[in-house]
Structure formats: C-alpha cells, structure tokens
Amino acid sequence: MSNKDFYETLGVARSASDDEIKKAYRKLAMKYHPDRNPDDKDAEEKFKEVQKAYDILSDKEKRSTYDQFGHAGVDPNMGGGGFGGFGGAQGFDFGDIFSQMFGGGAGGRQQSYQGADLQYAVEITLEEAAKGIKKRITIPTYEECDVCHGSGAKPGTSATTCSTCHGSGTIHVRQAIFQMQQTCPTCHGTGRQIKDPCMKCRGEGRVKTSKTVEVNIPAGIDDGQRIRLSGEGEPGMHGAPNGDLYVVVHVKEHKTFERNGLDLHCEMPISFAIAALGGEVEVPTLDGKVKLSIPKETQTGRRMRVKGKGIKSLRSSAVGDLYCHVVVETPVNLTDRQKELLEEFEKISTGMERSQTPRQKSFFDKVRDIFD
Numbered sequence: 001m002s003n004k005d006f007y008e009t010l011g012v013a014r015s016a017s018d019d020e021i022k023k024a025y026r027k028l029a030m031k032y033h034p035d036r037n038p039d040d041k042d043a044e045e046k047f048k049e050v051q052k053a054y055d056i057l058s059d060k061e062k063r064s065t066y067d068q069f070g071h072a073g074v075d076p077n078m079g080g081g082g083f084g085g086f087g088g089a090q091g092f093d094f095g096d097i098f099s100q101m102f103g104g105g106a107g108g109r110q111q112s113y114q115g116a117d118l119q120y121a122v123e124i125t126l127e128e129a130a131k132g133i134k135k136r137i138t139i140p141t142y143e144e145c146d147v148c149h150g151s152g153a154k155p156g157t158s159a160t161t162c163s164t165c166h167g168s169g170t171i172h173v174r175q176a177i178f179q180m181q182q183t184c185p186t187c188h189g190t191g192r193q194i195k196d197p198c199m200k201c202r203g204e205g206r207v208k209t210s211k212t213v214e215v216n217i218p219a220g221i222d223d224g225q226r227i228r229l230s231g232e233g234e235p236g237m238h239g240a241p242n243g244d245l246y247v248v249v250h251v252k253e254h255k256t257f258e259r260n261g262l263d264l265h266c267e268m269p270i271s272f273a274i275a276a277l278g279g280e281v282e283v284p285t286l287d288g289k290v291k292l293s294i295p296k297e298t299q300t301g302r303r304m305r306v307k308g309k310g311i312k313s314l315r316s317s318a319v320g321d322l323y324c325h326v327v328v329e330t331p332v333n334l335t336d337r338q339k340e341l342l343e344e345f346e347k348i349s350t351g352m353e354r355s356q357t358p359r360q361k362s363f364f365d366k367v368r369d370i371f372d
C-alpha cells in the first residue's frame with residue numbers, strides 16, 4: 001500500500017474539521033466502493049487508501065500522532081509501531097463500509113461479518129432458455145484458513161481483546177450534540193486484535209479459493225433475468241450467514257429466431273410460385289420442423305402463426321406462438337428454360353387486369369392522384 005499523505009488521499013486541508021473529513025471520506029468511499037467498480041483494481045486500491053486514511057484521521061489520538069510523526073507514527077510496517085493493532089486493517093472487509101454508513105447501531109457488528117453477495121454471468125442459447133438447463137459454474141470464494149483454523153492468529157498465539165473498543169466492536173463518537181455509535185476503526189467491528197497475524201491468511205482467517213455450483217436455469221428464462229442462490233455467496237465469518245449468489249443469464253442471439261415476450265418471430269422466404277398458387281412449406285421451430293400450409297395469393301409481409309411453438313412461461317402454463325413473416329423471394333441464377341417460361345408468363349400477362357396485381361393497382365392509383 002502506498003504511503004500517500006492521508007489528507008491528500010481524502011482531498012482535505014490539514015486543518016479540516018472532523019465533519020469535513022467524514023464528508024470527504026463518505027464521498028470517496030461511495031465512489032470507489034467495489035460494488036460500484038467490479039473488477040477494477042485501481043478503484044479497489046483507492047478504496048483501501050481512503051479507508052486507511054479515514055481510519056487514522058477520524059481518530060483524534062491517531063490523527064495527532066500522524067500530524068507529528070507522519071506514517072511512521074501510525075503504520076506498524078514503518079517500524080514506528082505507534083499502534084500495534086493497526087495490522088488488523090490489512091484484511092479489509094468491503095461489506096463493512098456500508099454497515100458503517102447505513103447500518104449503524106449495534107447491528108453494525110453482525111453485518112460486518114456477513115459474507116458478501118456475489119454476481120456471476122452465464123451465457124446460454126435460446127434453445128437452452130426455452131427448455132431450461134443445468135449449468136455448472138466455478139466462482140471465486142473463501143474458505144477457512146487451514147493454518148490458523150479461522151482465528152487469523154499465528155499458531156501458538158491468539159487474538160486479544162481490542163484495546164480501542166474493549167471488545168464491543170463499536171465506539172461512541174460525539175458529533176456536535178449527538179452521540180453516535182460507529183464500528184470500531186481499529187478492529188473493524190470484530191472486537192479483537194491480532195498482534196501476530198497468521199502468515200498464510202495475513203490475519204483474515206480465510207483464504208481465496210473457488211467452488212463449483214450447479215445452477216438450475218428454468219425453462220422460459222429471458223435475457224437479463226437473475227437467479228438467486230441463497231447462501232451461495234461469500235461465506236460469512238465467525239458463524240455469520242453467507243452472502244447470496246446472483247446468476248445473471250444472458251441469452252445469445254439466435255440466427256433464426258427473435259424473441260419478444262413469450263413469442264418467437266422468424267423470417268420465412270417462399271418462392272413466388274408457392275406464394276401465388278399456395279402450397280406446403282416446412283418451417284423450423286425450437287423443437288424440430290413443422291409443416292405449414294401457405295394459402296394462395298400470399299404476399300410479402302403476411303404473418304403466419306404457428307400456435308404453441310413459442311416460449312413456455314416461467315411462471316404460468318402459458319406458451320407463446322411462433323410467427324413466420326413471409327418474404328416472397330425473387331429467384332436468381334435462372335436456367336434458360338426457367339427464363340423462357342417466365343418470359344412467356346410475362347407475355348401472356350401483358351395487358352391483364354389490374355385486379356391480378358393489387359399492389360401495382362393501388363400504387364398506380366396513387367401516382368395518378370399525385371399528377372392529376
């Protein structure tokens with residue numbers, strides 16, 4: 001961790017009041033909080049710096065020591081050794097800051113132990129979303145340190161009662177006429193101080209690891225929906241509840257179907273002969289092909305409904321439909337014989353009734369209206 005000036009870190013003057021320091025700290029802590037900056041190492045580092053600076057500057061005694069001796073006065077790593085307990089601050093608990101700000105009161109101590117909620121994104125296909133699927137995902141988590149068995153203290157030593165809060169985990173701060181209760185900045189609410197931290201977990205009592213969880217993604221899930229796995233988030237410490245795991249589902253774009261609510265839509269090209277004479281075509285659905293009969297004189301843009309071939313509802317027994325949007329296709333790469341037949345078709349159609357071409361009729365009617 002850098003040894004940037006604590007006043008500079010919080011962006012306040014050396015003469016700043018307690019209130020100004022608190023305000024600056026809240027603003028920066030919100031800005032750099034890991035919940036708002038997932039996977040941002042810079043923000044995490046800044047967050048720690050801000051937290052550390054506030055730990056010192058919010059404490060009258062530590063602040064005056066810092067003012068006199070600088071970092072050497074308050075940082076045990078600098079050899080000054082002013083405050084033995086500060087070593088415990090290496091294991092920052094990100095959940096802690098919100099409980100300090102909003103939790104308050106005696107509940108703050110419990111909250112600081114609860115495991116953080118985790119969020120994880122999975123990508124599935126439209127077919128998987130329609131039918132439902134089990135996915136195994138591997139997520140980062142913590143497990144109890146096997147060297148100190150969760151105590152955080154070096155084997156052979158043990159944690160002592162925090163000398164700042166005398167083990168209560170909270171301190172009373174007088175602010176103007178109010179007396180406020182706050183999480184103890186020395187022990188971060190644990191009520192304990194670790195003089196000799198465990199080498200493996202650096203006093204945290206837990207180490208990073210990963211675990212595999214099976215997620216049951218239900219049929220009908222849509223893009224962006226979340227599944228909550230209660231208790232599968234980060235483990236709580238010292239018996240406190242685990243956080244929850246939120247799995248956000250992303251449904252990949254499908255090359256044929258577009259989803260809208262429970263309904264599916266697709267484009268259906270048909271030949272102009274079928275369009276004119278009618279006939280049967282095969283259309284794809286999410287579970288195999290089905291036959292669809294095209295009525296004669298079908299135009300581009302007509303919507304054909306295939307009932308019950310959409311998506312099953314997540315919450316009810318409702319099932320959506322599949323809508324096929326007809327596109328009459330102009331044939332390409334014609335053979336000589338095909339050209340011959342079409343030329344003949346065009347020849348015998350010349351001068352035919354406009355009623356045979358309803359679109360052309362309405363088009364030319366409009367043109368006439370414009371120029372007459």
Ligand SMILES: [Zn+2]
Nearest residue numbers: 145148198201
């Ligand atoms: Zn350990």
Ligand SMILES: [Zn+2]
Nearest residue numbers: 162165184187
């Ligand atoms: Zn304490």
